[in-house]
Amino acid sequence: MNHPTTAPMFRERSGRSVDFLRSGFTGISGLLVDTDPHTAAPLRDVRDICTGGKHLRSLLVHIAADRPAGPVPHCDISVAAAFDLLHGSFLILDDVIDEDETRRGRLTVHAAARNRAVGEYGVRGAGDAEHYGRSVAVLSGAAALTGAIRLVADSGADDATTVALIRLLTDAAGLSMTGEFLDVHYSLPGVVADADSVRTASCLKTSPYSFDAPLIAGATLAGRDGDISALRDIGRHAGAAFQLANDLQSVFSPSSRTGKSTAGDLFLGRATPLLTAARQTGARTELEETLAGDNQAGLPRIRELLRACGAVDEVVTRARGDLAAARALLDETGALPSTEARAGFSAVLDGIGESLRV
């Protein structure tokens, strides 16, 4: 998703959070490499995953804090960085769970570690190398989660704000893990999930930690507690649209754009809202047969079926409804005080809207 017209001021602040995160990795690396130089390579992989991407979450923290032009307090920089690092943690763990080889155009943490096991450390069995890669990634993901909480604890915000932010971040993390569990669970052959359950799982996995929590964190940092309730509602709608857009992109975008293997969710048997919508139409039988066959060869036909049966339209319509609801709330509630912040958030919504064009 692009955010072409996001106010440069917020982009610049988000960039500073990413720089701060990167310098944190350099600091940790200095300590750990003194303990053992073998820690350098996986740390570099984790850093590259966690400081890559489009930094949506740190951007949202800065937009919602809505500080006037000029320098921003360090607590904003650090807490915004924490949300990007939390996202990195989930990417690393998700990639283990999805057995994805690439992410953001690079090898995933587990794939890179597995390759080092074979190439540098003389592991011969493929299973042993996979196992080493997974172990490194699981520990890296847990460490990044820990680091995200630590960035909040060390942000320099006053203690009461810090505790409130840690509650917010741990709530959002717990919901994401629950959504991910349900997502994995609904992929089992003997489990049939209804459309509501699939939508709940899909939203829990991404929306709370990507939208609601960063927006609330920004308002909390700025002491605008009165805006929290409205930002939660705005975040929920924006997050739902974002997740639906991701669902569409994962099927219709070339992997060069998503940085992940195309249509991975489809072939993991994931019950996404898009697929669940399609399964309630006459396309169901042919869809299941094609999904059971050769993956990449069947993809063009699956795309045709998803369009023809109306599932794509249904998902796009629902996402547009959520975007409209988020915009309406943004206007009505005044939860973002400045024109710049409203324009910045509106540009994020525009970016989601654009990625619905598949």
Place this chain on the structure above:
Amino acid sequence: MNHPTTAPMFRERSGRSVDFLRSGFTGISGLLVDTDPHTAAPLRDVRDICTGGKHLRSLLVHIAADRPAGPVPHCDISVAAAFDLLHGSFLILDDVIDEDETRRGRLTVHAAARNRAVGEYGVRGAGDAEHYGRSVAVLSGAAALTGAIRLVADSGADDATTVALIRLLTDAAGLSMTGEFLDVHYSLPGVVADADSVRTASCLKTSPYSFDAPLIAGATLAGRDGDISALRDIGRHAGAAFQLANDLQSVFSPSSRTGKSTAGDLFLGRATPLLTAARQTGARTELEETLAGDNQAGLPRIRELLRACGAVDEVVTRARGDLAAARALLDETGALPSTEARAGFSAVLDGIGESLRV
């Protein structure tokens, strides 16, 4: 490890922390099962792992808080529970990394989930079932880590204390993950680690979150900041002895006592202090040959070799030295004010000493 003479007062408090943790699982389960009943089974497995065992870490928090007889503040109960939950999180993740089938006499979280995938949810491929089990366990471990931090954030301690405790817990967690990474890394065939590195990894993995941090947390809760430095030193010695005792037990105890598969570390190629000591003696060649052969058949000979070459004596002597240092510091520093707390901690050291008799 048993703590036969630990003052019943601290045992009782630790029991209340475990009850509180159990009730927390019941609360979460109520929420999640409303979302989806499929969450019930893994949550039960996670609860059983996290509330089982001997509750050493919650006990240490209560001993170090050293409150007089009578009711203790809720913050003590909750923070002590957080350390037991943190331990549970590490056990779940370690079991994935070590591919262990049993823990505390039960199936590990990943093994139980894998079995459900086959038995209840119709998964046919063994690899798919293993993968499901691992995914559930990785998410459970991350969720337990998140929950541990949340228990501290919600403990009711004042905000400054809460932030200090979250720093303490995240520090300890990060060190443990670093130690676990090094442990995994030193098991690779192409990596040769010297005795100091092996000792560092071994201590980092367990000691900070099991001894130093719970002891410091107790003093922090009670506002005895002046005792923190001494408790850190005491914890370091006790934790080093504890880790060495675990190392011995994992080779010499029947699995009925450890609740884990016997000698798992040996056959994972783990570079433990015991093995590293043995490798520096004339027993090296026969030891490596026996380790490369059939596991359980070779175990009696491995045990003989470890004793005969002096490695067992070396480890026991080092551990006894650490126990003596911890005792001396306990007496000299007065870091635990009451006779009861000193007796309680002394009983913990006695328990470690007993488990050095192999």
